[in-house]
Amino acid sequence: MKLFIREYKGYVFVYYLGLVITLFYCNMMKYINFSETIYILLFNTFIISCFIIYKYLNSKKIYNFFGKKINTLDESFVDLGRSDLGKNVSLILENQYELYINSLQEQRKKHDEHLTFINHWIHQMKTPLSVINLQLQDYEGEEIQSEIMQEVDKLDKGLNMAMYFARLDEFEKDFVIERVNLYDEIMEIVNEEKRLFIKNKIMPKVNLNKDIEVHTDKKWIKFVIKQIIINGVKYSKGYGKYITIDYEENEKYISLDIIDEGVGICKKDIKRVFDLFFTGENGRKYGESTGMGLYIAKTVCDNLGHNIEIKSQEKKGTKVSILFNK
Amino acid sequence: MNNIIYIVEDDISISTLLKDYINKYGFEAVIVENFNNIMEEFDELTPSVVLLDVNLPKFDGFYWCTKIRQKSNVPIIFISARDSGMDQIRALESGADDYITKPFYYDVVIAKIKSYIRRAYGEYSPKLDERIVELDGLKFYPERLELKYKSKDLVITKKEGILLECLMKKYPKVVSRDYLLEKIWDDIEFVEENTLNVNVSRIRKRLYDLGIEDGVQTVRGVGYKLNKTW
Secondary structure (H helix, E strand, C coil): CCCHHHHHHHHHHHHHHHHHHHHHHHHCCCCCCHHHHHHHHHHHHHHHHHHHHHHHHHHHHHHHCCCCCCCCCCCHCCCCCCCHHHHHHHHHHHHHHHHHHHHHHEEEEEEHHHHHHHHHHHHHHHHHHHHHHHHHHHHHHCHHHHHHHHHHHHHHHHHHHHHHHHCCCCHHHCCCCEEEEEHHHHHHHHHHCCCHHHHCCCEEEEEECCCCCCEEEEHHHHHHHHHHHHHHHHCCCCCEHHHHEEECCCCEEEEEEEEEECCCCCHHHHHHCCCCCCCCCHHHHHHCCCCHHHHHHHHHHHHHEEEEEEEEECCCCEEEEEECCC | CCCEEEEECHHHHHHHHHHHHHHHHCCCEEEEEECCCCCHHHHCCCEEEEEEECCCCCCCCCHHHHHHHHHHCCEEEEEEEECHHHHHHHHHHCHHHHECCCCCCCHHHHHHHHHHHHHHHHHCCCCCCCCCCEECCCCECCCCCCEEEECCECCCHHHHHHHHHHHHHCCCCEEEHHHHHHCCCCCCCCCHHHHHHHHHHHHHHHHHCCCCCEEEEEEECEEEEEECCC
C-alpha cells in the first residue's frame, strides 16, 4: 500500500496542478463561474479516484509482493495479478528460476560425477594396495617390512578417510540402524589396530560389559571410534601407557569414553577440534594431521543422533565421549 | 581328493598371490578363467569354497553369488574393496556366507576357508595334511603343539608354539619384537612386552630340555633369532 501511494502521489499531484491552473485561468478570464469550478473539480476528482482504485486493485498483488522477501525457491512462482507490470515481473521470475535450476542441476551432476569418480578411484587404489600388502606378508617380522607396512597402513587409512568424507554427502542413503554390541565392536577395532598399539608401545584397556548394546549404524560408528582410538594412540606416544575404553550409563544414555594419557589439547584449540581442516597446535607439532577425522566423527554422530564430547587437559590426556541415547 | 577353492577375482596379481598362499595349506586353488562362463567352470570344478570379488567384468559378484546359490550350498566368501554396510548386506542377501574387505590378510582368508569347510563338510571333509615346520632335524607340529628333536619330544604352549614357528620359518633372519608381539597378541587378553620376554625364555628352556643350548639369540634393539647350535 505504501509503495503504491508513493508511486502514484506524483501523478495525482501533477493532475491536480494542471487542473487547478486551468480552472484558475478560466476563472480569471471569466469563462466559467464559481459553481461550475466546484463541479469540474468534483467531477475530475471522481475520475482520478476511479482510475487510482482500478490501478490499485489491478496491481495490489505486485505491490504487496515487492514488500516481501523470497524465502524458498518455489515462492518464485506467484500470481502477480493481471497488470502488465505483474505479468512481466512474474515472467522474469520464472525465467530466472528456470535458469537457476538448470545451472544447479548441472552443478549437481558434476558433483555426482565427482563423487562417483572418488568412489571408483578409491576402490581402484585398494587393489594395488592389497597386492602390496599381500606381498609384504611374506617378509613379516623383518625391520624394513614393518616400515613399509606402516606406510601402506597410512595409505589405506587415508583412502578410507577420503571415502568416508565423500560418503558424508549421501549419508541418508548409506546407513542402517541396528542394535550393536559395543564390546564386540571395540574388541574388533582394538585387534585390527594391534600393530599401531604395539608400534607405539601403548596398551589398550577395555573396561566394557560384554552385553552393552546401543542403537547405531555399525560401519559409521566403527569408523568414528577407530578414528578416536587412532588419535588417542598417536598423541599418547612417549607420554602415556594406556588407552582406556570405559563406559557410563544412566536412565537417558550410555556414554562410551575413550581416554588417553597423552599430550592433551590446549585450551584455545579444544573448541575448534571438530572444525573441518583444523589441525591446531598438536597437528603442527606431530604432523600427519588432516583436520578431517574429528570433523567426520562429529558429522556422523550428529547424523546418527549421538552426542560427541571432548575434554582435555594439557600434558594429562584427553577423554572423548560418545553419548548414545537409550 | 583335495578341497578345491575357486577364486573369482579379476585382478591377476591378487588371485595369483592368493592361489599360491592357499595352495601352501594343502588346498587346491583354481583361478577363474572365463568371466562369461563362471557357472560352467563352477559345475566342472565343484569347489568346496568360492572366493568372490564384487567388481567383476560383465556381471558383478552379487549376480554370480545368486546364480551359484540357485544350485549349490557351497560356502561363498566375498573379498572386496567395497566396505559399505549396504554392500555387505547385499552380499549376504545374495546368499554369501562371509565378507572380507580389502586390503586383507592371508591368515584371515585361510582361517575363514578352514572354518567354512569344517562347518559345511564336518568330519567327512577330506583330512588336510598335517603341517610340519622343520629346521635341520628340529621338527614342530603346530596343530599338536609338539616339538621333536632326535629321539626327544615335548608339548609346548600355544604362545610358545607361535613364537617358535615364526623364528624357525624366518631362520636365519632376525625377527622383530614388534612382529612377535603382534603374533602372540591375544584377541581378548592383550599382551604386554613382558609376556614376550617370559615366553622367549620359556622357549630357550624347552630347547635346552631337548639338548639344544643357546637356541635363541637376542639381538639388541631389534628382536630375536634362532641360533642353530645343533
